Amino acid sequence: MARRSEHTLEQIRDMVLSAAEAIVSQHGIEALTVRKIAMDIGYTVGSIYMVFANMNDLEMHIKGRVLDELADSLRDCKGCESPQAEIQVMADHYLEFARQHVNRWRMIFDADGNQSLPAWYLEKIDALFDLAAQPLHRLMPERSHEDVTLATRALWSGVHGVCLLSLNGSLGRAGAQQAGVTLALLVDSFICGWQQPAPRLSPQSVTPP
């Protein structure tokens, strides 16, 4: 057999990636197998290993493309009247992206914890957080770079958590239906609280009995 240069390696790589994305989108990551991909693109299992080191490598590249798409979606949120509004719109887009691409979206922060992520992948995550940091920086320009970075991590890890638990059913029917308001409350409360000067003064402690 051994079909000769019917496609370049580059083309086969794209075919594998596209086929894999389609399988994950439709049936979830657990349905992704080398044999299914090979079937779909008309090659055999061995061919997949010409263009990706292994299944984990392929998965990382699927996740990489999702991060890129997500970044594009968040870049669409410029031009709001206030930084607060921009952050809310970005969070809305995040939830909407998660809803529309659940199976692929679920993968992006689902790392092993033991094995370290490739540098190029961490850079994509950084790019995403940089986007998220911009309105926070505009909101409180006097805060240090470290403070804004910390706030970005806190807020957007939180946003991810709300979307995750809402969409995966862990919060039950009610939790799923109220994902939007729950997310809005987290974002609004965090922003409001973060703007207060430290040390924190609660309403009670400023009004002595």
Place this chain on the structure above:
Amino acid sequence: MARRSEHTLEQIRDMVLSAAEAIVSQHGIEALTVRKIAMDIGYTVGSIYMVFANMNDLEMHIKGRVLDELADSLRDCKGCESPQAEIQVMADHYLEFARQHVNRWRMIFDADGNQSLPAWYLEKIDALFDLAAQPLHRLMPERSHEDVTLATRALWSGVHGVCLLSLNGSLGRAGAQQAGVTLALLVDSFICGWQQPAPRLSPQSVTPP
């Protein structure tokens, strides 16, 4: 062969569950196989299916026990001088529990999204959220039950998100090291912001130029 009543089904169930928990704790969920469990308890693969419907059923029960342990850990946080302090201590305990039981902890909110969770499992999650709701209710007693429920979901989904991304390496070295302060910032800012009366007034808007 067919060893006769060397153990009761109840005992075998406990042995399977314990062996499974040990495997997951030490090597992660992806290392959990029926054959490994059978090996460890000195039975054969078929025996596992006498006491659990399938691997998914077993996994749910592992997760159920983790939720119980986590609830016990959060119950240890009573008797702080303020509701705010109690919430912070609970969040600290949550992170500490996650750190000490990473492999099992990671499983608890890692649902499929498509298939619905068993009712008894959702009840355990509810019990956990009820624990988390108590200090929020004491903090703002005039808020409705619905408001407190929503705030609990927002805050604790957020807490889970921060722990998840910090511990699984998605936030890089720095993110992992700063998990504690990141979490504290999220909790502190959320609580502070949530206490403000709606409609929200940002510092800028209360100080006209």
Place this chain on the structure above:
DNA sequence: ACCTGAACACCGTTCAAGT
């Protein structure tokens, strides 16, 4: 009634062999 273990239908990965 309890338990076995072979059988079935799958996996990911490798690599000698073909064109």
Place this chain on the structure above:
DNA sequence: ACCTGAACACCGTTCAAGT
């Protein structure tokens, strides 16, 4: 040089057969 496909070492699940 590109690609195949059999082989290897695994999976989860079932169920006839043994004690």
